[in-house]
Amino acid sequence: MSSFVIACASHSPTILSANLGRSPLLATQSLHIESNAPSAAIAYNRALDATTAPVVVFAHHDVYLPSGWETLLAARLAELPDDWAVFGSFGIGMDGAHIGPVWSSSLGMIVGRVPMAPMPVQSLDELLIVLRRDSGLRFDEGLPGWHMYGTDIVQSARAAGQGAYAGALPCIHNDRYHGALGADFDAAYRFMQRKWAAALPLRTPITKISRSGLHLMRDRWRNRRTAGFREAMAIGTEHPVEDLAARCGWSHLGP
DSSP: OOOEEEEEEOSOHHHHHHTGGGOGGGGTSOEEEEOSOSSHHHHHHHHHHHOOOSEEEEEOTTEEOOBTHHHHHHHHHHHSOTTEEEEESSEEETTSOEESOEEETTTTEEESBOOSSOEEEEEEOTTEEEEEGGGOOOOOTTSOTTSSHHHHHHHHHHHTTOEEEEOSOOOEEOOOOOOSOOHHHHHHHHHHHHHTGGGOOEEOSSOEEOSSOHHHHHHHHHHHHTHHHHHHHOOOSOSOHHHHHHHHTOSBOOO
16 A cells, blocks of 8 residues: 555654554554644644654554554455545445444443445545545634534535545544534534535434434433433543453454
8 A cells, every 4th residue: 555654643642652653553554643733633644744644644642553563454345436536434425324333431332334335425434534644625714623624525525526435444432522612613513504504404413413403402412311321331541452452353453
């Protein structure tokens, strides 16, 4: 495959070293870190400007890439149509289906179906996004904060006549339990409502972006009602990521 670089925006060396930093591929693969950026879009554009690899893997600092992940990445990218611009480990298909198996510690389970081929998506979860540099795509720095940029980059690709896909590229997301959506999520939601008004409704991994915004209010209400149940599902982030990968059957990926 073409060479790639892993880029990460991290505010916590502790979280980074306990998760992404333990990924076996980092023994031979470069990792570019962006710190103190005011938003994900700015951090990731800085990473694009600072690196030259044809493929950029944007990963959260609480993601772990099991042994052999880079081999599986090469296989998955080889399956993509020539129009691909972005690819991810977890996304929302055009029919609303959850595509791509990943472990989530905040949910205490593997989420996402295992597709037999890359599936077109309307949004990607931000935990891991693979971008083809010569697509010319960049992240919109008008989008505030750290939410929704997975949906935004997918819609930017589709608006440019390029492809956005998710597939079977397992990884561990050792994320903490999130009790509620904050004001920063609301700001990103409103931005997306305005920017992509002609494309609405759009389903994201968290909620549905609609013209009325009623879905956000409904999901906020549901989150309050189910807070105790969801917190009980979460397993915490103290488990070694290698153990999580082993329990998923992902100690080694690829041949």
